[in-house]
Amino acid sequence: MDLLPAQAEVVEFVKAGVSGFIPKDATIDDFLHTIRSVAKGKKVLPPPLTGSLFSHIVEYAVQSGKTNCLMEAVKLTRREQEVVKLISRGMGNKEIARELSVAVHTVKSHVHNTLEKLALHTRLELASFAFTEGLVRKSDSQTSGK
Numbered sequence: 001m002d003l004l005p006a007q008a009e010v011v012e013f014v015k016a017g018v019s020g021f022i023p024k025d026a027t028i029d030d031f032l033h034t035i036r037s038v039a040k041g042k043k044v045l046p047p048p049l050t051g052s053l054f055s056h057i058v059e060y061a062v063q064s065g066k067t068n069c070l071m072e073a074v075k076l077t078r079r080e081q082e083v084v085k086l087i088s089r090g091m092g093n094k095e096i097a098r099e100l101s102v103a104v105h106t107v108k109s110h111v112h113n114t115l116e117k118l119a120l121h122t123r124l125e126l127a128s129f130a131f132t133e134g135l136v137r138k139s140d141s142q143t144s145g146k
Contacts, residue, residue: 020044076114081135083110088127088136 013021020038022031034044076084079100086096093111097104111123120126130136 076117076135077110080110080114080117083107084114084126084130085136087111087123088130 019041020034020043022034026034037044082100083096086099091099093104093107096107100107111126115121115126118126118129120129127136
């Protein structure tokens with residue numbers, strides 16, 4: 001138990017066989033849940049560590065040029081793919097919601113989920129990644145009648 005370790009430390013702990021992490025600020029319920037889950041053979045990472053570890057994996061894949069493997073592992077839903085294409089056209093959440101006939105908060109949810117899956121932080125990073133990895137083509141990004 002300690003403050004959240006750095007990404008590199010998390011990887012080393014997992015390699016060493018750690019099955020669960022309990023942060024210093026965990027509640028009694030968190031503590032008991034982690035102990036019981038590990039006893040049942042499950043792996044437990046608090047959400048901040050999960051994001052950190054996933055980001056570390058993505059960074060490794062990008063740095064080592066293994067983004068094809070990454071894209072095979074990360075499956076975007078059909079709707080998430082549509083949202084990525086519309087973001088690549090430069091559309092905002094309200095415009096995307098109108099285009100797809102969904103609520104704005106639904107679009108925000110799709111954008112958030114996609115950013116999380118790809119360990120990206122901004123819509124610009126998402127659009128750039130989409131072009132680089134072939135998720136969208138130049139013809140997909142062209143706006144119609146604008």
